[in-house]
Amino acid sequence: xxxxxxxxxxxxxxxxxxxxxxxxxxxxxxxxxxxxxxxxxxxxxxxxxxxxxxxxxxxxxxxxxxxxxxxxxxxxxxxxxxxxxxxxxxxxxxxxxxxxxxxxxxxxxxxxxxxxxxxxxxxxxxxxxxxxxxxxxxxxxxxxxxxxxxxxxxxxxxxxxxxxxxxxxxxxxxxxxxxxxxxxxxxxxxxxxxxxxxxxxxxxxxxxxxxxxxxxxxxxxxxxxxxxxxxxxxxxxxxx
Amino acid sequence: xxxxxxxxxxxxxxxxxxxxxxxxxxxxxxxxxxxxxxxxxxxxxxxxxxxxxxxxxxxxxxxxxxxxxxxxxxxxxxxxxxxxxxxxxxxxxxxxxxxxxxxxxxxxxxxxxxxxxxxxxxxxxxxxxxxxxxxxxxxxxxxxxxxxxxxxxxxxxxxxxxxxxxxxxxxxxxxxxxxxxxxxxxxxxxxxxxxxxxxxxxxxxxxxxxxxxxxxxxxxxxxxxxxxxxxxxxxxxxxx
DNA sequence: GAGTGGTCTAGACCACCCC
DNA sequence: GGGTGGTCTAGACCACTCC
Numbered sequence: 001x002x003x004x005x006x007x008x009x010x011x012x013x014x015x016x017x018x019x020x021x022x023x024x025x026x027x028x029x030x031x032x033x034x035x036x037x038x039x040x041x042x043x044x045x046x047x048x049x050x051x052x053x054x055x056x057x058x059x060x061x062x063x064x065x066x067x068x069x070x071x072x073x074x075x076x077x078x079x080x081x082x083x084x085x086x087x088x089x090x091x092x093x094x095x096x097x098x099x100x101x102x103x104x105x106x107x108x109x110x111x112x113x114x115x116x117x118x119x120x121x122x123x124x125x126x127x128x129x130x131x132x133x134x135x136x137x138x139x140x141x142x143x144x145x146x147x148x149x150x151x152x153x154x155x156x157x158x159x160x161x162x163x164x165x166x167x168x169x170x171x172x173x174x175x176x177x178x179x180x181x182x183x184x185x186x187x188x189x190x191x192x193x194x195x196x197x198x199x200x201x202x203x204x205x206x207x208x209x210x211x212x213x214x215x216x217x218x219x220x221x222x223x224x225x226x227x228x229x230x231x232x233x234x235x236x237x238x239x240x
Numbered sequence: 241x242x243x244x245x246x247x248x249x250x251x252x253x254x255x256x257x258x259x260x261x262x263x264x265x266x267x268x269x270x271x272x273x274x275x276x277x278x279x280x281x282x283x284x285x286x287x288x289x290x291x292x293x294x295x296x297x298x299x300x301x302x303x304x305x306x307x308x309x310x311x312x313x314x315x316x317x318x319x320x321x322x323x324x325x326x327x328x329x330x331x332x333x334x335x336x337x338x339x340x341x342x343x344x345x346x347x348x349x350x351x352x353x354x355x356x357x358x359x360x361x362x363x364x365x366x367x368x369x370x371x372x373x374x375x376x377x378x379x380x381x382x383x384x385x386x387x388x389x390x391x392x393x394x395x396x397x398x399x400x401x402x403x404x405x406x407x408x409x410x411x412x413x414x415x416x417x418x419x420x421x422x423x424x425x426x427x428x429x430x431x432x433x434x435x436x437x438x439x440x441x442x443x444x445x446x447x448x449x450x451x452x453x454x455x456x457x458x459x460x461x462x463x464x465x466x467x468x469x470x471x472x473x474x475x476x477x478x479x480x
Numbered sequence: 481g482a483g484t485g486g487t488c489t490a491g492a493c494c495a496c497c498c499c
Numbered sequence: 500g501g502g503t504g505g506t507c508t509a510g511a512c513c514a515c516t517c518c
Contacts, residue, residue: 009487030456035503046489048288051504061419064455067504068496075457085478177480179301184476186426186444186469204426204444204469215304216270217315229426229444236424236476238325240417249506275484286508291485307485308515484516492508499500 002043010045014053017043022062022073032070033063085180085212087166088134088142097136103161104131104196108150118211119147120219126150130161133196141231143196148221169220176215183209184234189226197228204229242283250285254293257283262302262313272310273303325420325452327406328374328382337376341402344371344436348390358451359387360459366390370401373436381471383436388461409460416455423449424474429466437468444469 002013021027034042039050054071057063065071092099107129116123131145146165153173160168169175188202197205206227212220242253261267274282279290294311297303305311332339347369356363371385386405393413400408409415428442437445446467452460 011487032503037503047491049488052487054504064418064457065504066497068498068502070503072456085480178304179480180478182476182478183473184424184446185473186446186467188428188442188444188469202428202442204428206424206426216312217304227426229428233423233425236422238420238422240325240419244507251506272484277483287510289507292506294485305485306516308483308517310484310516481518482516483518485514487511487513489511490509492506494506495504497501497503499502 002045011049011052011056014039014043014045014050015056018053018057019062027073029073029075032072035070085177087164089164089167092136100135101162102133102135103158104133106130106158106161115147115222119149119222121149121151128153128156132161139228139231140197141228143193143226144223145225146221146223152220165221175220177220178213178215178217180210180212182211186229187226193226197226199228199230206232206234208234242285251289251292251296254279254283254285254290255296258293258297259302267313269313269315272312275310325417327404329404329407332376340375342373342375343398343401344373346370346398346401355387355462359389359462361389361391368393368396372401379468379471380437381468383433383466384463385465386461386463392460405461415460417460418453418455418457420450420452422451426469427466433466437466439468439470446472446474448474 001017002010004010006013018027018033021033027033033039036047036050036054039045040047043050054063054065058065058071062074063071064074089099108126109129110124111119111121111127113123115121115127116125119127121127126149128148128150129145131143133140134142134144160172166177169177185207187205187207189197189199189205191201193205194201194203197203199205206229208223208225208227210223210225212223214220241257242250244250246253258267258273261273267273273279276287276290276294279285280287283290294303294305298305298311302314303311304314329339348366349369350364351359351361351367353363355361355367356365359367361367366389368388368390369385371383373380374382374384400412406417409417425447427445427447429437429439429445431441433445434441434443437443439445446469448463448465448467450463450465452463454460
């Protein structure tokens with residue numbers, strides 16, 4: 001069951017084991033899984049290792065613990081990839097849609113005061129400003145304007161902008177992304193945006209402003225994204 | 241520094257200690273905090289306890305670890321209560337606004353097929369359906385329709401509906417809330433909604449559908465909430 | 481080679497739940 | 500009183516980074 005010589009850590013093997021038992025209904029919803037002491041006997045590992053595995057599964061929503069009673073399988077009908085930052089390209093791939101980006105503009109500007117605050121660069125620092133439309137299956141989904149410090153990415157080839165920026169950050173620049181802050185609001189399309197997105201004027205749009213941060217806590221880019229309300233929605237999971 | 245006789249667990253005290261050091265710039269951004277072995281000496285506790293505290297602070301975004309190098313303070317300009325499910329009442333309290341709820345309707349209906357799927361009850365089970373307007377500082381913010389299985393809450397006093405439902409669940413019914421799934425989209429106000437929210441027809445609204453779950457994974461309620469786009473926005477944090 | 485975080489063991493005592 | 504998870508100790512070996 002557990003291979004102590006595997007290069008996969010034991011606690012990961014235990015996680016996989018428990019997930020498999022849940023999947024096969026061996027450990028069923030709302031029933032108690034074997035206690036930590038029982039698992040020690042069954043799997044021949046220390047309590048700390050068991051607790052490490054169970055703790056991770058609790059955080060991921062597979063199990064819940066009741067002190068003094070036991071550890072139970074959680075009833076979870078749903079998805080599990082919530083609250084993950086994903087690139088739009090990845091989202092569309094998962095939906096089986098082919099994404100295409102049309103670059104509308106590409107400039108290097110000097111940071112205004114307000115931009116220098118939002119993007120955490122110094123005022124007048126050179127900033128790359130790009131606007132593009134993102135089109136899936138011939139329908140325009142979003143009009144996007146993003147800003148990134150020129151210092152961080154140097155010279156960007158324009159062809160990069162037709163693909164996934166996230167891919168470029170991670171695979172080409174080898175940056176370690178960590179998280180993003182997003183602000184979501186509902187607005188009405190103005191003249192220009194409605195033309196770009198091929199909607200009526202005043203059509204409802206989701207405006208999502210996003211700040212993307214790296215592992216060391218430094219900001220990477222700032223994006224304003226106007227999504228067509230009839231084409232896009234956001235799913236999130238909130239923890240009490 | 242560390243009180244081993246305190247009823248507050250040692251690892252919590254260590255977390256508080258490290259947070260305080262960060263706040264006072266004693267541990268500063270991007271610099272290494274004392275190594276785990278050094279902290280063992282400094283605080284006179286075991287390595288496991290140190291790691292427990294540091295692990296929690298990493299999860300909360302205060303620190304980041306680099307294997308072979310050390311543990312560093314993360315540069316975080318921002319808020320920390322992201323991705324928490326909060327009641328609307330709590331949100332408004334934090335903004336210093338006084339929230340008032342006006343109940344528009346209160347019915348007991350039999351679950352339709354689609355509702356029984358959304359709310360995970362059986363078809364034709366009795367369901368409480370309430371609609372209300374939520375008003376802060378005399379401005380209508382949201383029009384809300386919520387559904388809850390009658391079996392779960394029994395007879396609800398109508399006065400409960402003028403206050404915070406979440407409070408009622410937690411403090412009166414002693415239910416343990418765990419998480420919610422939310423779907424956010426942008427729509428245009430129809431005739432009825434625009435009248436209730438005192439907006440123009442076709443005004444942009446945030447429609448947020450929310451399913452609230454308890455610790456055992458069972459669903460508690462389903463809510464459709466229409467927020468005025470000019471009055472409300474959503475902030476979230478996504479992890480890569 | 482010295483220092484770091486990552487993993488793991490073998491114990492211990494506690495508060496809480498249930499019978 | 501016996502079982503559960505929650506906390507804590509005192510060790511150990513590993514892979515990795517940096518010099």
